[in-house]
Amino acid sequence: MDNAVFYVCKYTPVELLAGFGLRAERLDPAPEDFACADGCMHPNLCGYGKAVVEEVEHRGIRRLLLADCCDVCRRIYDVLARRGGMEFLFLMALPHKNGSAEIRLLQADLARLQTELEALSGRPFDPQQALAAWREGVETARRQAIAEPHIRLTGAHGGSLLLDRIRARSPLPVLDDTCTGRRELPLPGDAEDALCGYAAALLNQRRACMRMQFRTEEPDETAAGVICHTVKFCDYYGFQYRHLKDEGGPALLKIETDCTPQSSGQLRTRLDAFAETLRPRAAHAARRTDAARYAAGVDSGSASTDAVILDAQRRIVGSAVLPTGAGAASGAERALAAALEQAGLRREDLSAVVTTGYGRETVGLSDASVTEITCHAKGAHFLVPEARTVIDIGGQDSKVIRLDGGGAVVNFVMNDKCAAGTGRFLEMMARTLQLDLAQMSERGLHWKREIVISSMCTVFAESEVVSLIAQNTPPEDIIRGLNLAVAAKTVALVKRLGGGPVYVMTGGVAQNAGVARALEEKLGAPIRVPAEAQLCGALGAALFALEAV
Secondary structure: OOOEEEEOOOOOOHHHHHOOOOEEEEOOOOOOOOOOHHHOOOOOOOHHHHHHHHHHHHHOOOEEEEEOOOHHHHHHHHHHHHHOOOOEEEEEOOOOOOOHHHHHHHHHHHHHHHHHHHHHHOOOOOHHHHHHHHHHHHHHHHHHOOOOOEEEEEEOOOHHHHHHHHHHHOOOOEEEEEOOOOOOOOOOOOOOOOOOOHHHHHHOOOOOOOOOOOOOOOOOOOEEEEEEEEEOOOOHHHHHHHHHHHHOOOEEEEEEEOOOOOOHHHHHHHHHHHHHHHOOOOOOOOOOOOOOOEEEEEEEOOOEEEEEEEEOOOOEEEEEEEEOOOOHHHHHHHHHHHHHHHHOOOHHHEEEEEEEOOOOOOOOOOOEEOOHHHHHHHHHHHHOOOOOEEEEEOOOOEEEEEEOOOOOEEEEEEOOOOOOOOHHHHHHHHHHOOOOHHHHHHHOOOOOOOOOOOOOOHHHHHHHHHHHHHOOOOHHHHHHHHHHHHHHHHHHHHHHHOOOOOEEEEOHHHHOHHHHHHHHHHHOOOEEOOOOHHHHHHHHHHHHHHHOO
């Protein structure tokens, strides 16, 4: 690692390191798991803190400069100090205000750091090297700036792992303005007092961290969209999202990760749907010159694979809903074949096929793919033109989508990385009650006493249901409690999005009348459930395919 000192926070005084001939290297952790960190840190600490400890131990890093911008950085320091073996470990006190008193406090801590760095490097401080690094950093920030439309990634650390994923799915350039992203210090003054103003320059970066109790940035007029990233178990950056949402401005997406490569499927869906709102397309498949005959949409979901075939007049002439099974590709082929058979058509009669759902990019039978968020919006608007909020509860996730008057996606939210409140949740509860889903839907309408299911975790909820069965609680009452629990979780998504009437419910759970009724009660408004609710995603994909020809 030669003369490298690793750091995490963009308020780290990297120019001071340069003055001692030390190379500052930003730590960019992206561990596969937290095997080491889970053994030495509290389980509810945020994924970023665990990722830093995991990276330090895995790579054998022995020089680390931390800033106490948040509690987890203090815990990282405590854990590493206790474990020992570090050649250099420093925790810099970072004020969260930028007044004269705070600047003096930071200057004092920089002086303490300077003493430690002199001992580490074995050489005196060279102010000219520090000034040169300062000016080089300013020039780097200028080169990184983008004048044309772009996407800003803001919020908590995402690192190159998240940044690369976003860039791979984005139609526009992406700027990293997270708490460990690009630094934008003001230019230094003349040589005599430049170092005296260094503490003030650090605190007054153009893109202030959300942890700071002041704002230094001007509105980014060229940003077409903003992605606000939060780390699991770190609630603080949720406030930044709320602030950006209330402020208005460009399109906004909130995502959450734990700094590992987990849940790539949900993240890909969110990013693709966000990209589709930034780049509305009249046709998502390559346009053809032949006259439109029939077009198909295939929704490859976690539980079922649905197919819809439309004629040139946008009439459904064939459809199918089949279990996805072990493979997305085979499930899609079977569903499309069944829909073709119902329509009395052959594969060559189709002018275009568009796929959607989690398996949309792997089924290999389509001209293009579109996210299920955009497709459910398209299908719901087609079935209910006055729809403004779409509630889609599928096999493994729940989505709430807000539409404008033309049916375009304004914003959307998805549930967390958990099966709570989804079709899988209800399926497991039905199995525990020894019922099928149709029986569960019917019997859930005839309860006598409301039961509260306190946990939405599938495992814990199943334990509650088993206990209720042991107490001879009628199945109808238990189902009612489950329906209310699902409704409460879904309505929380609706409120977070700011959804309002007219509500339309889509997805497989829309067939459960008890859940739909519980949702109406929680929302205080009626919900439209089209007969084609489960086919809505495939219908939207078929409409995109038809427009393409």
